[in-house]
Amino acid sequence: MRVNQELIDRDRRGFIQSVVTGSVGGSLMLMIPMSSSLGKELSSSSSEAKVNPINLDANYCFMVDVxxxxxxxxxxxxxxxxxxxxxxxYRTWVERYVIDIYNTVYVDAPDGGEKGYSEPRTDIEATIKEAFFVPKLCNMCEDPSCVQGCPISATFTTPDGFVIVDSDHCVACGYCVMACPYGVRFINEETKVADKCTWCYHRVRKGKLPACVQACPTGARKFGDLNDLESEVSKIYRSAERLEVLKPELGNEPTLYYINSREEVV
Amino acid sequence: MQDMGYVFPNDLHVHWNLMVVVYPYILGMVAGAFFISSLSRVFGAISLAGISKFALIFALAWLPFVTVPLINHLGHPERFMNMMITPNFETPSLMAGFGVLFTLYAVFLILEVLFVYRYEFITLRNRSTGFKKSLYNALLLGTNDTSAQSRKRDIRVSMLLSSIGIPLAALLNGYEGFVLGTIDANILWNTPLMPIIFFFSALVSGVAGVILFYILAKAITNKLDDIETETLRTLTKILWALFAFTFAVQMIDIASLAYASTHRWDLINSLLSGPLSFSYWTMQVMILSIIPAIVLAILSLRIVSRKIILIALPVAALMLLAEVFFMRWNTVIGGQILANSDRGFATYHPLMFEKEGILVSALLLILPIVLFWLLSKIFPLWDTDRIKRHITHYKR
Structure with a gap:
């Protein structure tokens, strides 16, 4: 009987401890930007292995729920x-869209949205009717104009559909930067070669999720294999959910899909 | 619905900068000068025979500088040979073809110079001593044949080289426009007229350059009287025709866009009437296009005297040289200022002393002239006998 009481006490203590830790941690997650210990947290995270590491037949896709x-x-x-x-x-950034009652669209992304949007915009006089955030990253196009135009094939599509850059070969002519309609490419100031979001190819190859997906506290960023019928993206893809891609008229065939996006988003 | 200014965070500043403005400009000078030089050789334009060699060496002087701005612009200039070693012909990349095309064109141009000057070099070698003698020896590549038959062969071969060189030059300059015109991400560039505009404006700048420096060279050496009036009149007409066509195509492009009034025009109009209003409408169109077009039209009339042509033609040529530079600037820089976000404008303010700045650009436009002066010490620019023969024919 005494033993049982001890167990209950310990369990209660553990329970209270978990609640406190969880509440404080969760609140902090929502209130302040991620600390520098994030990297460690990502590498030791237990929730990986959602992606089959060596699967060249996978049809990876990224979804953003606006x-x-x-x-x-x-x-x-x-x-x-x-x-x-x-x-x-910026390999990725978050835009803030604000629309007033006169349908004027205000878009901004100070520091690429990296510091969060804790303060509202003060320069809008009219009444605001709605606001939303739009994360941007590589659209990982199936027919990418950046790859087509690269004069030396330094940027290419991997067999499993990732558009990446060979930084040892790139001359940084900047054609890909010009050709990308989404503004996701840049010439890295330090390495002096073309740089872009890779959907964390190096992590995916190890069976981990892209860092941004891992860090997203609300699950707005989703990543997975469309061929895996159990994956979240596959379920959404096959559901009645309306999926949109950016600038479809340019024919780049992005595999980055937006859920609940708006026509104002470019 | 009204949008406020916003530019994607990676696109705040222009990436293809002054170097990418200067590069097609230099390429255009080569093409235009080569075109003038070839007119007498291929199409028998006898009135341009006196300027043929001048134009050929003028083209040669600009040739070594074509790739300099491009290489200087690379993030890794030391890797530039990758363009030649591992060209992407698979997708295929348009830019990958540049190395091959340009090398081919350069070989044709250099071969042409060697054939045009071969006979003259033999005479010059026999007259000179020391370094110059060995230089001519090297340029002669061991030939020593002065027979009438060999001279005929020189003419035939140089004519053949010119005939291939002209379409090659067209391809090279048109390609430059094609590279920009096929970037569908860029609203301003993405027009099928871009290769035509780039090729013809290249010819305009090259022809204007030849005219300006031809008259300047004659004026400096006090030999203005040597210029045949017919040469001046022909050059005026060629420049006028080329420019009128180029200007018309550009204006048709803008006019059809404006009349169609699609969203694309809204964006382009916001650029042309916003950040580019001065450099496009005021400078490129009003001052540097309409004025020289009127001046050249008047000069093309027979009633204008030789004296007036000698004053007004170089002025019009200078204005057109500036016009083409403004056109390149407005296209290359303007296209990037109009940001991909469709909601705002990027910025670009070149610095004087940066690696790809104003001073380097100015040097790239001045050094070819210095090289031209140096080359004139080796390659005689004037065919004295022939000029005298023509002067008696044409001078009025």
């Missing part, structure tokens, strides 16, 4: 940390 994004900027911090992106350059 209504799910809270503009916390965690994804951007995680990405910069994971990929050593120089300050002032």
């Amino acid at each position: 209504t799910g994004c809270i503009g916390c900027g965690n994804c951007c911090v995680a990405d910069r940390k994971e990929n050593n992106v120089p300050e002032g350059q």
Whole structure:
């Protein structure tokens, strides 16, 4: 009997401890941008292995739920940390859309949204009717104009559909930067070669999720294999959910899909 | 629905900068000068025979500088040979063809110079001593044949080289426009007229350059009287025709866009009437296009005296040289200022002393002239006998 009481006490203590830790941690997650310990947290995270590491037949896709994004900027911090992106350059960023009652669209992304959007815009006089956040990253096109135009094939599509850059071969002529209609490419100020979001190819190859997906507290960023019928993206893809891609008229065939996006999003 | 300014965070500043403005400009000078040089050789335009060699060496002087701005612009200039070693012909990349095309064109141009000058070099070698003698020896590549038959062969071969060189030059300059015109991400560039506009504006700048420096060279050496009036009149007409066509195509492009009034025009109009209003409408169109077009039209009339042509033609040529530079600037820079976000404008303010800045660009446009002066010490620019023969024919 005594033993049982001890067990109950210990369990209660553990329970209270878990609640406190969880509440504080969760609140902090929502309130402040990710700290520098994020990198460690990502590498030791237990929730990986959602992606089959060596699967060249996979049909990977990225989905962004616009209504799910809270503009916390965690994804951007995680990405910069994971990929050593120089300050002032962005592999991914989060845009803030604000629409007033006269349908004027205000878009901004100070610091690429990396510091979160804790303060509202003060320069809008009219009444605001709605606001939302739109994360941007590589559209990982199936018919990418950046790959088509690269004069030396330094940027190419891997057999499993990732558009990446061979930084040892790239001359940084900048054609791909010009050809990308989504503005996701840049010439890295430190390495002096073309750089872009890779959907964390190096992580996916190890069976991990892209850093930004891992860091997203609301699940607005989703990544997975469309061929895996159990994956979240596959379920959404096959559901009645309306999926949209950016600038479809340019024929690049993006595999980055937006859920609940808006026509104002470019 | 009204949008406020927003530019994607990676696109705040222009990436293809002054170097990419200067590069097609230099390429255009080569093409235009080569075109003038070939007119007498291929199409028998006798009135241009006196300027043929001048134009050929003028083209040669600009040739070594074509790739300099491009290489200087690379993030890794030391890897530039990758363009030649591992060209992407698979997708295929348009830019990958540049190395092959340009090398081919350069070989044709250099071979042509060697054939045109072969006979003259033999005479010059026999007259000179020391370094110059060995230089001519090297340029002669061991030939020593002065027979009438060999001279005929020189003419035939140089004519053949010119006939291939002209379409090659067209391809090279048109290609430059094609590279820009096929970037569908860029609203301003993405027009099928871009290769035509680039090729013809290249010819305009090259012809204007030859005219300006031809008259300047004659004026400096006090030999203005040597210029045949017929040469001046022909050059005026060629420049006028080329420019009128180029200007018309550009204006048709804008006019059809404006009349169609699609969203694309809204964006382009916001650029042309916004950040580019001065450099496009005021400078490129009003001052540097309409004025020289009127001047050249008047000069093309027979009633204008030789004296007036000698003053007004170089002025019009200078204005057109500036016009083409403004056109390149407005296209290359303007296209990038109009940001991909469709909601705002990027910025670009070149610095004087940066690696790809104003000073380097200015040097790239001045050095070919210095090289031209140096080349004139080796390659005689004037065919004295022939000029005298023509002067008696044409001078009025």
